[in-house]
Every structure is written in structure tokens, then in C-alpha cells.
Amino acid sequence: MSKASAVTFLRCTECGASVELRSAVSSQRVVCAHCGAAMDVRSGALLKVDKWRKAARSGPQDLRIGQRGRLRDVEYEIIGVVGRSERDYRWGEYLLFNPAEGIRWLLVQQGHWSFGGPLHGVDAANHPKIAAGDVHYSGTRFRRYHEGFADVFHASGEFPWRIRIGDHTRITDYVAPPQLLSLEKSNAERSWTLFEYLPVAEVERAFDVKLPAPRGITPHQPNAHQRNLKSFGIAAAALSILLWVAHRAATADFGNQQIVGTALDAPTAYGGHTVVVASFEVLGRPAPATLRSDANLKNSWLDLEYSMVNRESQEHFDIAQGLERYSGVDSDGSWSEGDSSKTTTFGPVPAGRYDLLLDAASGDASYASYTGDVSVYLTKGVSIHRIAWIAWLLIISVPVLMFWRSLVLEKNRWSGSEFSGGRS
């Protein structure tokens, strides 16, 4: 790529310096880089010098006139820089030029970059509904985001129109991320520009510069969470199906088994003697087991010490469960604490014949024993359900989190718009 000069020169009528003209198009206004004087290219007439000099000091500084960069496979040269503002909000616009493509814009708002060019026929294509709010272009619906007035506070370089400091235009922005459709209206002109959001890294690569990181949210920045949501959602659905199939296969293999479900009548009445709750056979491959005890305690406690003993090997699993339940009424009202139910998971339990033994003890404030029933439930392979549920929750947590972050980004995006109706 040739980097030789494509510049022709004018002599500044204010300071006599050479003023560069980079564009082959018919530039109408040029601002002297040395003294800030603005001139009409054709007549050489000088504009109000002080006003332009003051404005020349306040322009966007990220890129400079004469820099070349490759965007969308086309090499552009920066020929002009415009600073614009709406009340306290300021942004920069770099005028790019390529002999074949013509004029393009590089927009920088709070460190967010956009690349754009002129569009024709938007009004006619939307006729007569343009006043209704949203705009359609090339099959895309653009939602009205903002309306306001923009003022030019800085201009340097050359321009194919007679730019003035203080130029005041009405702007209406429509968004369809990552695109922004901008309408500018003045008394004599009406023009549309289509911008596309550019990651800052792309601008850095194009112009070989280091740029500040973007701040906040710009109206048309892409919602990365939304973009990824579909693929992550599909992946989560596929993983969920896989998990379900694996779970079915695993539980079938473990031989999910309801082993014991019985109610013991006042087990503590046996006072220090072991009660045989049940004798049973455990089938299938070794798997975790779950033992649940339910009692009906009232201001009392119950200690249950189970032992599940394999008849052949004498291998045993010891499970201790302490239950207590207290309630009452005091000056703050009614209160309660503790639980009359307890669940313990243990194992893995291999297949074989087992006895489930129980030693129970209880008491209350008056040292009376618990005389109610205790229901005992023993199941094998139950905890794998819990593992499956946890795995499934982990799987769906990613798309759910993404969906939530996507909603937050959209909420923040539209919080900057005066058109809440832009949401559909």
C-alpha cells in the first residue's frame, strides 16, 4: 500500500502557511492546522478567525487528520474532524475519504466507535409512516431512540460542505443493535446515515493506535449476552437431555429401591433395648441410601441411633439422628424451633441382606419419654436425584444468568432513551 502523499496545498490567507487538501472531492471548507483559520476552498475567503481558533483547541483527540486505516477492507484517510454536542454531552466525528468509496464517518461516543455512511431513499421507503416512530430499512426495524439538537463546537480539516462552528441540526436516532440509523434535518437538508458499531480493538488495529476503553452503554452497542443466549440455550437443552438419559440409565442400573417404609409404635418404650425396624434385601449395584425419620414431637427431643447390618459380612452403616422440637408463647408472641424430621444420606450400600436396628431415647422438660410413633423411610439410590437436580440447575444457570444480564443491558440501554415505547 502506497503511503505517498495524496495532498495538494492551499496558502492560508490568514497566516500564509500551507494548508493541506487531502480529498479529491470538491472540498468546500478547510481549516488551517497552524492558525485555526477557516477558509472557503474556492474563494479563499476567511471566516471569523477568533471563533474558529477557539474551536480548534477543543476537538476530539483520539485520531488525527492524515491518518489512514483499513475498515471493511477499504483504506480510508481521515480528512476532517468534527466535535458535536447536545447540551453537556459531546462526541466526535471523523470524516473519512477513499477515492472509490467517497465519504464515510467514524463516530466516537464515550469511547464507543461506529462506522457509517450515507443512505438514500429511507424516507420514501417508509412513506407515509415515517412520523409514526419506528423506521424500516433493508428488512430491519429500527426503533426510535432519541431526538434532539446537535451543535458543531469544533471542526478541523476539510469538508465537502460549508461547515460552520455553531451549525445547529435536528437529529433523530433509531437503533437496531449493532446498527444506528441517524436522521439529520436542517432548513435546507435532510440526510440519513447508517452506522454500525465497531469494537474499539478494530479501530485500534485499523489505525495502529491505542484508544481509551469505552464507558457506559451506547444506544446501538450489540447485546453480547443476547447473541450468545441462543447457542448457550441450545447447548443447555442438549445437556439437559443427556443428563436425563444418563440419570435414567444410572437409576435403572442402581436399582432405585424403596426399601423400608414403616411406622414404629413408641420405640423409646423399649428403654435401652434394640428394636429391629426391618429386615430386607438390597438389590443392584452399590448406591447411596437415604434414611428419613418422622416423629411428632412437642417440646421434647428424640435420639435415634440406627445400624444397618449386612447379615453375611456383618458390615454395618451407623446413622445417628437427633430430633427436637420446641414451641411456646412469650411477650413477642408464639415461637418454635427444631424439627421433628431428619434425613441422612449414607453409603454407597452394596447389595445383600440387611437388618435395620434402632436404639431410641427421648425426653422432655419433665423427663417423660416420647410415646408417639416414629415413621422410618429407607430408600436406595435417592441421592442421585439430588445430584441430577444440582447438575441440571448448574447447566441451566449459564443461560439463565445470560438472559438476566441481557435484560439488564437492554434496560440500561433504553433507560437513556426518551422513547420508552421503543421497547416492543
Added chain:
Amino acid sequence: MAIYDENDASCLAGKLGNPAPGDTVFISAHPYVVVDVKLTAVHRVDGRMPQTVQQGEQSLCVDLEGADGRCATYETGAHGARLFMGRYITSRELQLSNLRTSPGRRHP
């Protein structure tokens, strides 16, 4: 680019009245929206012209845009009213060749 005769252009002048950006007119049943209104002046004349053109001669030019790339310019001045109709194309579509070289730039 088609050039319409004065009768067509005068008819359009009646429709446009005092043209302002955003106004819509229908030409051959297609909507066209006024996008630019400006007073133009002849800056330089070279070569042979089909009519006498004077330097400094002024015309009122109204640019209109239609859908699907349609465009038109309504011009009224010393030579009466004229309507130019055409469509937007890119320089690549023109497929120009043997262009004058631009220093420091490679032609596409």
C-alpha cells in the same frame, strides 16, 4: 438519468410549491421525498454544451429521493424548469477505467 421536458417539470413545480426537506411528491406514482434544497451557481464551464451557460448563472436545485435507489433533481433557473431522474449507483457500478491517477492512492 432521464431528463424530463419543461411541462413535466412545471407540473412538479406546482406540486412542490415552496419546497422544503421532508416534503413528498409523487412522480409516476412513486413517492419522492425532498432531501436538499439549495441555490446553485455555475462556477466554471468547459467544453461544448447543448445550451448557452454563463458563469455565475444561478438555479434553484431540489434533490429528491425515492425508494429502491430512485432519485431526482428538480432545477429551475435561467433555462426554465427541468427534471432529472435516475437512480443512485456506486462508483464501482460505473466500472470506470483509465482514470487519472491520484497521487498516494491506489485505484480500486
